[in-house]
Amino acid sequence: MAPTGKGDAPFDPFAVPLDGPRATDRWQQPERPHETAIGTRRAFDGKLLHVRVDDVRLPSGATSGRELVEHPGAAVILPVTEAREVLMIRQYRYAFDRYLLELPAGLVDPGEGVMETARRELIEETGHAAGSLRYLTTVLPSPGYAQERSALVLATGCHPVPHEADEDEPIDVLRVPLADLGAFLTPGNTAIENAQAMLGVLWLLRLDALGEL
Numbered sequence: 495m496a497p498t499g500k501g502d503a504p505f506d507p508f509a510v511p512l513d514g515p516r517a518t519d520r521w522q523q524p525e526r527p528h529e530t531a532i533g534t535r536r537a538f539d540g541k542l543l544h545v546r547v548d549d550v551r552l553p554s555g556a557t558s559g560r561e562l563v564e565h566p567g568a569a570v571i572l573p574v575t576e577a578r579e580v581l582m583i584r585q586y587r588y589a590f591d592r593y594l595l596e597l598p599a600g601l602v603d604p605g606e607g608v609m610e611t612a613r614r615e616l617i618e619e620t621g622h623a624a625g626s627l628r629y630l631t632t633v634l635p636s637p638g639y640a641q642e643r644s645a646l647v648l649a650t651g652c653h654p655v656p657h658e659a660d661e662d663e664p665i666d667v668l669r670v671p672l673a674d675l676g677a678f679l680t681p682g683n684t685a686i687e688n689a690q691a692m693l694g695v696l697w698l699l700r701l702d703a704l705g706e707l
Contacts, residue, residue, distance in 0.1 A: 597694045598616050599619075600614070619667075625651020628650070632644065679695060
């Protein structure tokens, strides 16, 4: 059974991989030769991101370099209210100079567990608390160059709670009925561009189809 967030302090999906057989195990293949690290050096240390350059030996014996972005990890929350509405947010993203439709999400603070991050960010960004939390999976948004991991956490029974909005991070909260969620994923004209939000919406549609919401 997936963790539910009750007594979640010991649970950390980033630190402890979930064991046990998977439905897709029959498609697994033996490992092939791959590059191995032979050295590393720091390239950049910022407030959020840290970059290092690893020297690697390739299967042929040649050497090359891998530029890696280190990242603390994040929690992406899939919030569903008691009225079966999905709480989505709309906020400005400086990197693309436009507003994006997303799911609540946030970085894991030092010493904080993923489920704790999910509970905190849900309140901070939507003004809602979860009745219960359930860890779904961890995704790797850009494994070619970044070590970022995003845990998808289902939050059900969400209800309003008092909170103070951050005036420097203005956020609009949208209450989308589950029945209307599929319309946000229209081929050639999808309303959602954020990758983690798109994955989260797909998870919600699947869970709803399975009768698990």
